[in-house]
Amino acid sequence: MRSFILSISLFFSVIATAQNSVGELLNQYNNKSIPYISVSTLETIRDTILLLDAREKKEYQVSHLQNAVHVGYNHFKIKSFTQQYKSKDTHIVVYCSLGIRSEDISEQLKKAGYTNVYNLYGGIFEWKNKGFPVVNYEEKLTDTVHVYSKKWSKWLHNGTKIYSN
Numbered sequence: 001m002r003s004f005i006l007s008i009s010l011f012f013s014v015i016a017t018a019q020n021s022v023g024e025l026l027n028q029y030n031n032k033s034i035p036y037i038s039v040s041t042l043e044t045i046r047d048t049i050l051l052l053d054a055r056e057k058k059e060y061q062v063s064h065l066q067n068a069v070h071v072g073y074n075h076f077k078i079k080s081f082t083q084q085y086k087s088k089d090t091h092i093v094v095y096c097s098l099g100i101r102s103e104d105i106s107e108q109l110k111k112a113g114y115t116n117v118y119n120l121y122g123g124i125f126e127w128k129n130k131g132f133p134v135v136n137y138e139e140k141l142t143d144t145v146h147v148y149s150k151k152w153s154k155w156l157h158n159g160t161k162i163y164s165n
Helices: 002-017 022-029 039-048 057-062 078-084 101-111 123-129
Strands: 050-053 091-095 116-120 144-146 160-162
Touching: 039 091, 039 123, 057 144, 078 101, 091 101, 091 123, 101 116, 116 123, 123 144
Parallel strands: 050 091, 091 116, 144 160
Antiparallel strands: none
């Protein structure tokens, strides 16, 4: 009986400590097929890359990184993208809320032949948590960030959380 109680205690302590960091979260959901880029590195090179927002339109309208192109997630069309962005060696950084959906979109880009695709580590949440600016649908600075759901909202520590618009 004692070993059973210890096993249950260990199980719940593992559950409780799971996802204590963005790194643990990304390790759980991502397969690391796309290299990460940090928010600080992105800040220094963002004028030289194509920045893609892989969140849904309502999330993008609340706030996004300045000059990001909205491509979405559920309705992303690789064929339309490749027709618009023909150069396969373009440096591309894809982001979403945390870096999970953006890995999926990045994988599609890589499969289509794009050779310089990166996933923003921690997504727009990490960007905002580090104090970098975001803009709204009018391209004006804002403090709000769409957090997708209560489950994911715990990862945004800096800014006003919006759940829908």
